[in-house]
Amino acid sequence: xxxxxxxxxxxxxxxxxxxxxxxxxxxxxxxxxxxxxxxxxxxxxxxxxxxxxxxxxxxxxxxxxxxxxxxxxxxxxxxxxxxxxxxxxxxxxxxxxxxxxxxxxxxxxxxxxxxxxxxxxxxxxxxxxxxxxxxxxxxxxxxxxxxxxxxxxxxxxxxxxxxxxxxxxxxxxxxxxxxxxxxxxxxxxxxxxxxxxxxxxxxxxxxxxxxxxxxxxxxxxxxxxxxxxxxxxxxxxxxxxxxxxxxxxxxxxxxxxxxxxxxxxxxxxxxxxxxxxxxxxxxxxxxxxxxxxxxxxxxxxxxxxxxxxxxxxxxxxxxxxxxx
Numbered sequence: 001x002x003x004x005x006x007x008x009x010x011x012x013x014x015x016x017x018x019x020x021x022x023x024x025x026x027x028x029x030x031x032x033x034x035x036x037x038x039x040x041x042x043x044x045x046x047x048x049x050x051x052x053x054x055x056x057x058x059x060x061x062x063x064x065x066x067x068x069x070x071x072x073x074x075x076x077x078x079x080x081x082x083x084x085x086x087x088x089x090x091x092x093x094x095x096x097x098x099x100x101x102x103x104x105x106x107x108x109x110x111x112x113x114x115x116x117x118x119x120x121x122x123x124x125x126x127x128x129x130x131x132x133x134x135x136x137x138x139x140x141x142x143x144x145x146x147x148x149x150x151x152x153x154x155x156x157x158x159x160x161x162x163x164x165x166x167x168x169x170x171x172x173x174x175x176x177x178x179x180x181x182x183x184x185x186x187x188x189x190x191x192x193x194x195x196x197x198x199x200x201x202x203x204x205x206x207x208x209x210x211x212x213x214x215x216x217x218x219x220x221x222x223x224x225x226x227x228x229x230x231x232x233x234x235x236x237x238x239x240x241x242x243x244x245x246x247x248x249x250x251x252x253x254x255x256x257x258x259x260x261x262x263x264x265x266x267x268x269x270x271x272x273x274x275x276x277x278x279x280x281x282x283x284x285x286x287x288x289x290x291x292x293x294x295x296x297x298x299x300x301x302x303x304x305x306x307x308x309x310x311x312x313x314x315x316x317x318x319x320x321x322x323x324x
Contacts, residue, residue, distance in 0.1 A: 034075060034107045035076050036108075039095070040072055046071050047072045050089065050114065051065060053088075057137070082101070083167075086098050086099075094114065095113055097129075138154040139168075139171055148179050149179075151175045155172045169191040177212075180212070203226035206218075206219075242268045242275045242278065243275075246277060249281060258288050276301075277309075279302040280311045283318070295322060296319050302315050
């Protein structure tokens with residue numbers, strides 16, 4: 001049962017924000033993350049002293065470089081949240097490009113194999129790679145500008161040029177999600193998973209579109225798989241991937257399972273104490289329980305982490321009411 005406070009039913013405070021829970025997209029970064037991994041040769045042996053080039057996608061032009069140690073390991077910290085392309089190089093050999101998503105306070109992991117692609121590749125292969133990169137950058141720029149049809153066209157051309165481009169299909173799915181064409185988004189995300197079975201972002205994409213269609217059982221299953229695929233080191237603090245746990249909480253909330261949703265928001269914060277949106281939603285769950293002091297603390301934490309976040313105006317208003 002919903003409690004009352006200051007003479008007002010708690011549900012009045014909840015209705016203004018329930019709509020914002022319809023689709024749970026990853027929270028905006030408030031800090032930085034890292035990427036780490038290992039570089040091996042084509043025989044599976046670690047490569048010492050390989051250069052690892054890290055380039056942020058989306059036309060930002062931001063680049064980073066690090067080297068592997070004797071175990072072939074590398075790590076790069078201080079990366080703003082976003083998608084990055086990594087390539088390892090040593091003695092005229094290079095790895096195939098690999099794309100990862102970096103999130104706040106998390107470590108993305110990747111394995112790069114030298115010798116699969118030569119730095120001295122044929123002119124035809126060089127031209128193909130250059131065209132694929134151009135199409136990908138054009139697609140990202142179009143998506144950022146809200147031109148989803150143009151983005152879909154660019155990523156589709158990229159997928160035709162390189163049929164194993166799972167990132168192309170993921171971005172096609174994301175663009176269709178923005179258009180609310182959920183059938184085509186679902187097909188694209190599933191194709192990305194077909195090409196990369198452990199693609200947690202694509203599972204999260206499926207969870208989002210199922211959630212938007214109120215297919216909560218499917219959403220919960222996809223979100224659980226995203227959490228499984230994105231767990232381990234990606235959740236530096238244990239328990240699973242914070243974004244996936246948060247998404248599971250949103251799905252449960254929308255299904256009316258508030259106590260279960262609360263547990264997921266708490267788990268997300270155990271995995272990443274700086275997950276602003278999880279603090280906000282935990283505050284809403286505490287309001288529902290009648291724990292006003294605890295809710296106020298969560299809203300204040302949200303405002304510290306995300307003072308200009310999408311729920312900042314509501315959080316400020318709630319803090320003012322809860323402390324009266």
